[in-house]
Amino acid sequence: MDSSNLRALEEALPRDVRQRAQDRAEIRRAREAGGLWARLRILLLVLGPGILVMIADNDAGGVITYAQTGASYGLGFFVPFLVLMIPVAFVVQEMTVRLGAVTRRGHAEMIFMRYGRFWGTFSAVDLVIANALTLVTEFIGIGAGLHAFGVPLPVGVLVGLAAVLLVTLVGRYRLWERISLWIALLNIVFVPLALLAHPDWSAVARSFGTWQVEGGLTSGFLMLLLANLGTTIAPWMLFFQQSAVVDKGLSPREMRLGRLDTLLGGIVMGAVAVAIVILAATVMHGLPGQNGLNISQILQAVGRRIGPIAQSLFALGLIEAGLIAAMAITASTSWAAGEALGLKVRSLNAKPRDAIAFYLPGVIAASVAALVVLIPNAPLGFLNVVVQVLATVFMPAALLFLLLLVNDREVMGEYRNTRLQNVAAIGIVGMLIVMDGAFGASILLPHLLG
Secondary structure, eight states, X not given: OOHHHHHHHHXXXXXXXXXXXXXXXXXXXXXXXXXXXXXXXXXXXXXXXXXXXXXXXXXXXXXXXXXXXXXXXXXXXXXXXXXXXXXXXXXXXXXXXXXXHHHOSOHHHHHHHHHHHHHHHHHHHHHHHHHHHHHHHHHXXXXXXXXXXXXXXXXHHHHHHHHXXXXXXXXXXXXXXXXXXXXXXXXXXXXXXHHHTXXXXXXXXXXXXXXXXXXXXOHHHHHHHHHHHHHHSXXXXXXXXXXXXXXXXXXXXXXXXXXXXXXHHHHHHHHHHHHHHHHHHHHTTTOTTOOSOOHHHHHHHHHHHHOHHHHHHHHHHHHHHHHHHHHHHHHHHHHHHHHHTTOSOOOTTSOGGGOHHHHHHHHHHHHHHHHHHTSTTOOHHHHHHHXXXXXXXXXXXXXXXXXXXXXXXXXXXXXXXXXXXXXXXXXXXXXXXXXXXXXXXXXXXXGGGO
C-alpha cells in the first residue's frame, strides 16, 4: 500500500482512534530509537494518569478536610494515618493501570461486559452520584479561594466552571493532560507553607509512635477519619485512571512505567496532605473559638501566623486543588457515562461537535454542582465533610468490582492479581467496611463511645 493510500485509510478512522494510534506510534518510535534520551522520552510520554489522579485526589474538598482535621485534632493521629494512606492508594490505583493497559477498555465498560446491565448500571449511577456531590466541594474550594482575592463568591464559582469546561472541551487528550499537569504543579505550594509555619517537628515525629487521638473515639473523630479516607481513595479515581490509561493508549509494555507514574503521584499526594494537616495544626489547633470547620477561619489564621502572602498562597492552592479535581471528575463522569450508554465515541480525543453525547454528562454534572454552591445559606463546610464520608461509603462496592475484574483469568491472563496483591486489596476493603460500620454504630448507638 503506497503512502497516499495509507494516509487516506488513516483519515477514514475516527479522530479519537487516530489520535490514540499516533500516541502509540510516538512511544514505539522512541523505543526503537534506544538510548538514555529515548527511555526518558518514553517515561515523559507515559507519565500523566497516575500523577493526575493522585494530585487531583488532593482536591479542594480534601484540602478543606485536611485543614479541618489539623485544626480539630492536631498532629497526634492523622499525620501517620495519612502517610499510611500512600501505599493504600497505590495498591488500589495500580490495579486500574493493569486493567486499562490489558483490556484497552474503561472501567464502566468492563463491568457491563462481565457482569451485565444491572450491575453495570448500578456502578455507573453510584459513580455519577458520588461525582456530582464531589464536584460541589470543588466549586466550594474554587469560590472560597477566589473570594480571598476579593472576587465575589458567585463570580468565582462561575469563573471556575468556565475554566473547567474550557479545558475539558479542548478535544485532545494529550493537550488536556498537559494543561492539567501544569495546573497540578501548584498543589505543592502547601509544602513550603507548612515549613514557613515552623511546626514542632519533635511532635510530628512523636505522632508516629503514639497515634494519639485527642478526646478519644467520638463520632466527630470517626466522621473526620472517614472523610480523610474518602479524600485518599474515591470511586471516581478508579474510573478516571483506567479510562485515562485507555485514552492515552498504554499497553502492557508500559505497565511498569504506569506503576511508577502512580507511585510518584501517591508520594506527592501524601506529602501535600500531611503538609496541610501540619500547617493547620500549627496555626489553628488549640486556639479558643476555632471549631476547624470554616475555611475562611483557616485562611485568616494562616494570614495572622505566617503573613498575608502565605494566606494568598493558601488561597491559590485551594483554587488549584478545586480546578484540577473538577477537571478530572468531569472527565471521569463523561467517560463512565459514555461507556455505560455504549456510545460509539467516548474519548477526550474527540472534538466536542462530533461527540456531544459523550461530553454532555460531565458538563451537566459540573454545571449543576456549581449552581448548588450558589444556593443562599447552604451549609458548605458541613457539606464538604459529608461528601468525603459518602465517598468512603460508596468505595467498598467499587473496590469489589475492581477486585473481581483483576482476578478474572479470562480478562487479565498473566496480569491478574497475585496472592499478595489480593491480600492487600481485601484488607483495604475490610478496613473500609469496618470503619463505615463503626461510624454508623456511633451515630445509631452513641453511648457505645461514651
